[in-house]
Amino acid sequence: MEKNLTILGGGPIGVETAARAVEAERDYEITVLEAGSVGEHVRSWGHVRLFSPWELNRSRWGSRRLQNAGVTLADDGDYPTGDEYVADYLLPLAESLRDDVDFRLHTKVVGVSRDDVLKPEHVGGEKRREVPFLIRTDGLDGRGFEEADIVIDTTGVLAMPSPLGPGGLPAVGERRLNGAITRAIPDVDMRRGDFANQRTLVVGHGHSAMTTLDALNRLRDQAENTQVVWAFRTGAEPCTEIEDDPLPERARLDRFGNAASRGEIVGITPIPNATVRRIDETGDELTVTLDTAEGTQQVTVDHIVANVGYRPDISLYRELQVHLCYATDGPMSLAASLMAADAGANCLDQSSGGIETLTTPEPDFYVLGAKSYGRNPNFLLNVGFEQIDTLFEAGL
Numbered sequence: 001m002e003k004n005l006t007i008l009g010g011g012p013i014g015v016e017t018a019a020r021a022v023e024a025e026r027d028y029e030i031t032v033l034e035a036g037s038v039g040e041h042v043r044s045w046g047h048v049r050l051f052s053p054w055e056l057n058r059s060r061w062g063s064r065r066l067q068n069a070g071v072t073l074a075d076d077g078d079y080p081t082g083d084e085y086v087a088d089y090l091l092p093l094a095e096s097l098r099d100d101v102d103f104r105l106h107t108k109v110v111g112v113s114r115d116d117v118l119k120p121e122h123v124g125g126e127k128r129r130e131v132p133f134l135i136r137t138d139g140l141d142g143r144g145f146e147e148a149d150i151v152i153d154t155t156g157v158l159a160m161p162s163p164l165g166p167g168g169l170p171a172v173g174e175r176r177l178n179g180a181i182t183r184a185i186p187d188v189d190m191r192r193g194d195f196a197n198q199r200t201l202v203v204g205h206g207h208s209a210m211t212t213l214d215a216l217n218r219l220r221d222q223a224e225n226t227q228v229v230w231a232f233r234t235g236a237e238p239c240t241e242i243e244d245d246p247l248p249e250r251a252r253l254d255r256f257g258n259a260a261s262r263g264e265i266v267g268i269t270p271i272p273n274a275t276v277r278r279i280d281e282t283g284d285e286l287t288v289t290l291d292t293a294e295g296t297q298q299v300t301v302d303h304i305v306a307n308v309g310y311r312p313d314i315s316l317y318r319e320l321q322v323h324l325c326y327a328t329d330g331p332m333s334l335a336a337s338l339m340a341a342d343a344g345a346n347c348l349d350q351s352s353g354g355i356e357t358l359t360t361p362e363p364d365f366y367v368l369g370a371k372s373y374g375r376n377p378n379f380l381l382n383v384g385f386e387q388i389d390t391l392f393e394a395g396l
Helices: 012-024 060-068 082-096 126-130 175-180 207-220 248-261 332-340 369-373 381-393
Strands: 003-008 028-033 101-104 107-114 133-139 142-148 150-153 199-203 227-231 268-271 275-282 285-292 295-301 303-306 365-367
Touching: 003 012, 003 133, 003 142, 012 028, 012 060, 012 082, 012 101, 012 369, 012 381, 028 142, 060 082, 133 150, 199 207, 199 295, 207 227, 207 248, 207 268, 227 295, 248 268, 285 303, 332 369, 365 369, 369 381
Parallel strands: 003 028, 003 150, 028 101, 150 365, 199 227, 199 303, 227 268
Antiparallel strands: 107 133, 133 142, 275 285, 285 295
């Protein structure tokens, strides 16, 4: 009997999951529910060039499908921007699946449950599998419910940026200014008027923050009065420089970030061991109160860029029996595997961890991709491809 496999999210992992499901030639009716358009989240950072090459950002089954369709793929060793990745790979792959996959775009998933079965019922029991999933949607054609036999959540984390304040809480005044705070890597070239000869506060210490700092530093070569204040929670040299790093762009960003943290980059003022306590509007400027190792400090800036990470929207499966990690909000089995493997050391050393790390107490419900890592930021697409393959090799 044909089963309905519903994939939540039309980003890289969602489209690749659909492609792998088609290749598996199982008796599935495949549906993809996407709140926006295909690759919506990738487009939000489309101007950024990845520090991983094409060979790590497309699956073997997706590549094979496009090549069989006569699509010429870019060289494995080239480094695409987000926009290039969507235009040259993700969209053609999605288009090649149209005859086999029902893409329901601009359809937001509000929540997932079981039809007429509540979360506390049939705990750990196979009886839950006998009841179809119920997916609450809000789309262009109205609000309603969809049923599914298997659900794979690949919605990612970019829709929920973390707040700026101490302890993971919003800073005082942050919510009032939410629309005025840039919560992604800004396209500095397109927004030159916002940043040139202005003073910008960048908050965060990961590669997103380094990319923002690097872009603003290049802008300073053209607009010499451009100034950056960099507040980050760690001490000096927040980047782990990997010896003989096989990803040269990552290595360059790490070296740049550590140099900036030591105050060696003209135009960037580092403030280590700092968290944002309060933000106040002062005319057209923003006065930001920071807690630092030396005490309270105030800086006045024109703009704030928050590169402080993202959180998974776990509300989607609040009514399902999903065991979440108390530290990362990711599914517990995978989170434990990542912690045991010290996955924060080098994201290239990670693997899917096997089928046992991908299953949840909820039968036939899976979380793949960046969302499966919860608040752990070290996910790479090639790990997601391995997750997908592991799932289908195990007989999904």
